[in-house]
Amino acid sequence: MTYPLLVVTAVAAEAEAVRAGADRGHVVVEPVGVGPAAAAAGTARLLATGRYRAVISAGIAGGFVGRAPVGATVLGARSIAADLGAESPDGFLPVEELGFGTSVLPADPLLFKGLSAALPGAVVGDVLTLATVTGTGATADLLATRFPGAVAEAMEGFGVAVAAAGLPFAELRTISNPIGPRDRAAWRLKEAFAALSTASAALWTACG
Template identity: 35%
Template sequence: MNILLVVATEGEALFFGALVAEVAVTGIGAVNAALGTLQAASGSRPDLIINVGIAGAFPQGSLQIGDVVVSSQITYASMGAENSNGSFLDLRTLGFPLHGTFYNQLPVWSQAAQVAEMLNLPAGEMLTVDTATGTQTSLERLQSCHPEALTEGMEGAGVAMAGLRLDVPVLEVRGISNMVGPRDRESWKIPLALKNCREALDRLLAVVQDF
């Protein structure tokens, strides 16, 4: 299976470059991720695109810093409109799909849940945001809109959109570097999150070759 790994930064690429897969560095954010993935995948035509890196975990869940998570759904949580009362209107409410029949919720590889179970990794909804959460108010708004969400990142939806346009399945795999909420940069454990993510990805790459 031909696999393309998509990362946001050169620092992340250093952790994953030794794996047996092509690595594309796109820059941060969903727009960069979509454009960079399209550019990289249009030449190599991968069978599977995996977005890897770090993420924040929502405190209402059971995830801890250093855990590794696999996506069962990628949600572009930032895309929508603010109502006059301050509530959030998603794309389905507004009547504007992102692509085809897909609104904020974007599909992942059909074998994602099976692979996560084989590797004993948690799987769930992973949010993509344009602005990383830094206040309790923002955290509570996201949690109220997405009570089942496990993580927050900034690129997954962009990679998923590129996959839809290329008709290539996408998976998001991230190591937890911090908890979502009031910003406390000193508590982040980025090296630990990337180390654990690389180890999980190494096992994942071996498993997916059988699909």
């Protein structure tokens, strides 16, 4: 018996873009909600069936200027919960410094290797997960400094990685806008969805 690959997205529009390119005989695509909590709960519910061989968090994202341009495909080497921690007079303290676990989860090495081979033009780096996406240049600059390996920002990857609980996991994003001040008129959603469909055609090959 061949177990399918599960791809979870935040919203239906992203799921439709993935389905448009994916091998529907081997790839199951489901929207699970926006934000890390909804993503973790929805993914855990789906994985509880025990019928999937791996899970990928996919969708559109914001790209760090100079690291991942609009229209690019991004592979997350690590998914990082960038706002999981505490404030302090000296700045943000990640949850590791508080002694309460980890905010960094790496992609499965074999799945990541397969995706990298299948998508040789993808930008590789860390993908940040935030419950509140960035809307100012100051925050974008702060995150870029705190996370020099980060190439993109989204809202679900770390939650999906937690729900994977040992099952092979990876994160795939396409860039619709630069991170910083929110200028919806400048977003390139059509292009990002098209790139997501194109990238999705390689998912089963990478997983197999």
